[in-house]
Amino acid sequence: MNENERVKAYNKYVNAKIPKTRPFPTLFNSFWVGGLICLIGQGINDLLLYLVPNLSEQAAWAYTLIILIFIAAFLTGIGVYDKLGKFAGGGTIVPITGFSNSITSPSIEYKSEGIIYGICVKMFTIAGPIIVFGVVSSAFVGLIYYIIGLFM
Amino acid sequence: MKCETIKFKKQPRIIGAYSIVGPKEGQGNFKDYFDYIMKNDFFGEKTFEKAERKMIENAITGAIQKAKLKVSDINVLVAGDLLNQIISSSYAARAFNFPYLGVYGACSTMAESMAVASILVDGGYFENVVCCTASHFSTAERQYRFPLELGNQRPPASQWTVTGAGSCVLSLNGKGPRITMATFGKVIDWGITDVNNMGAAMAPSAMQTLLTHFENTKTTPDDYDLIATGDLGKLGSEILIDLMEDKGIKLGLNYADCGQMYFRRDQNTLCGGSGCGCSATVFTSYIMKKLQDGQYKRVLFMPTGALLSTTATQQGESVPGVCHAIVIESEEG
Amino acid sequence: MEMFLDYLWVFLIGGFICMIGEILIITTNMTSARILVTFVLVGVFLEGIGVFDYISDFAGAGINVPIIGFGASLTKGAISAVESQGLLGVFTGCLTSTAGGIAAAIIFGFIFALIFRSHTKK
Structure with a gap:
């Protein structure tokens, strides 16, 4: 048996043997926790619009997200969010709170290397690609709109 | 002769061994056998890396004491750990007044250090050699994986890095396996x-x-x-x-x-x-x-x-x- | 009753999106950074082809709170800035519209990093 064949055969064997995550209750947990976070967001949004009647819809959304980000950052700080994440997986990663967690968690973790080289440098180790991909791709979409606009 | 196996003629003895583990490990299946169980993972230090270093220092002194030797009786230390540039072992060795050999074999380091130490003792070059190996969940996690506070799930095939340090003294004099x-x-x-x-x-x-x-x-x-x-x-x-x-x-x-x-x-x-x-x-x-x-x-x-x-x-x-x-x-x- | 139905939609759609994320994690072993990048790109795409607002109208927070909303809002900013400022909008638009969220994450992350220290997992 040559090297390539053995690698292939062994990987196949291991993949058949590797324990799989049980879909239930993992998927169910991610569903209801994720849904609940969205529900809380909707609640905050509606409450803001009710309390401050002349708030624009866009501003209300901005406030809602900022409040959710604050809550997630706080829960990360007191060491609760990682437990939630272990329980709910995608339910806590996909909402904006997961973005907040991905910025706060390395900041706290690398505090021991100092404020500049620890907190500030490592802050974007996980969230960096999200911002980069988001900005580059949306700028690209903007460019397409610009080009289309030139011919319209 | 080309052979991967060494048969020791004088057969070095393990005259003292000491183990120190974290709180989670202290609740595991071997809880009754450990010499010392830490109350928390920081071990009174500011960072997890410093805690790992302190675990190694304590394990080494513990093993020397259990071998009924003095620190000055030790000729050389063979140690390793998981961190980059095996800093925990090297910085722990700074606290001792004997030479230090750093070894790295990832999780196989304990056997590697004991085999190297056995060769040193069996060859008659050194009298008492101490081996030590340690790992710490939190330092390994941040080096190899993700920040501790990140809300992610561990895949089902993954394992849990043990917070613990083990050390033993090898010598030709004395009693032991x-x-x-x-x-x-x-x-x-x-x-x-x-x-x-x-x-x-x-x-x-x-x-x-x-x-x-x-x-x-x-x-x-x-x-x-x-x-x-x-x-x-x-x-x-x-x-x-x-x-x-x-x-x-x-x-x-x-x-x-x-x-x-x-x-x-x-x-x-x-x-x-x-x-x-x-x-x-x-x-x-x-x-x-x-x-x-x-x-x-x-x-x-x-x-x-x-x-x-x-x-x-x-x-x-x-x-x-x-x-x-x-x-x-x-x-x- | 209508309000209850609205909230039900928010819950179901939000939960469904998160569940897709979890399915990706289980089947492909994706790390959380990759999951988030994927969903941001989905948001950029939905906004780019102009369907995001329709979903947002009845899903509300169900689609705005997941990171898809973040991607959509980046693109929305870029598009509207292109319309008002021309080529410059390609560069200024996206971050303007999401400035609040990113700044909040940075500010709170920084402050809480100063206050708290990391906890070992149990």
Whole structure:
């Protein structure tokens, strides 16, 4: 048996043997926790619009997200969010709170290397690609709109 | 003569051993055997790295005390750990006034350091040599994986790095189990790229070392009271049993994996413990006790190591494994 | 009753999106950074082809709170800035619209990093 064949055969064997995550209750947990976070967001949004009647819809959304980000950052700080994440997986990663967690968690973790080289440098180790991909791709979409606009 | 196995003529003795573990490990299956259980993972230090260093310092002094020696009696320290540039061992060695050899074999470091130390003692170059190995869950997690506070899920094949340090003193004078043989392993890579599946990456190297060892020493699994791998975990040890069966050797009830046995089932460690501290603390506590009691006459201790780094993995490299084996026989055998 | 139905939609759609994320994690072993990148790109795409607002109208927070909303809002900013400022909008638009969220994450992350220290997992 040559090297390539053995690698292939062994990987196949291991993949058949590797324990799989049980879909239930993992998927169910991610569903209801994720849904609940969205529900809380909707609640905050509606409450803001009710309390401050002349708030624009866009501003209300901005406030809602900022409040959710604050809550997630706080829960990360007191060491609760990682437990939630272990329980709910995608339910806590996909909402904006997961973005907040991905910025706060390395900041706290690398505090021991100092404020500049620890907190500030490592802050974007996980969230960096999200911002980069988001900005580059949306700028690209903007460019397409610009080009289309030139011919319209 | 080209042979991977060394048979020691003077047979160095393990005259003292000491283990120190974290609180979670202190609730595991071996809780009654450890010498010291830390109350929290910081061990009174500011960072986890400093805590790991302090664990090594304490384990070394503990082992020297249990060997009824003084620190000034020690000739050389052989130590290693998982962190980049093995800083925990090196910085711990700073506190002692004897020479230091740093070794790195990932999770196989305990056997590697003991084999190297045995050669030094058996050759008559040094009188008393101390070996030490440690790992810490929180330092390993941030180096190899993600920040602790990140809300992610651990894949089902992953293992839990043990927070613990084990140390032992080897000498020709004194009483204790003897190290009779050592087999150094080759680096084996069967192309596993999943860094969460260390067991599968390391199992082929364990198989290779086992086969070489049995061939060189003309022994079979039945000649040992215990064959203990380090941290293959539940999945990895099942794979090893399968691989050995393919080669016509059956590993029976005397085969066990330290990582698989380490934690209770309800401790949520998925495939079990890992890290150099895993095999080191089991050896210096449980296995040593059984050897001293004479319950085990002959033990084959063969921790495996996954020689990966985050840089290599990100460049798409697979995970190579290595496995070193040593044979320890009880005192009166 | 209508309000209850609105909230039910938010819950169901939000939960469903998160569940897709979890399915990706289980089947492909994706890390959380990759999951988030994927969903941001989905948001950029939905906004780019102009369907995001329709979903948002009845899903509300169900689609705005998941990171898809973040991607959509990046693109929305870029498009509207292109319309008002021309080529310059390609560069200024996206971050303007999401400035609040990113700044909040940075500010709170920084402050809480100063206050708290990391906890070992149990």
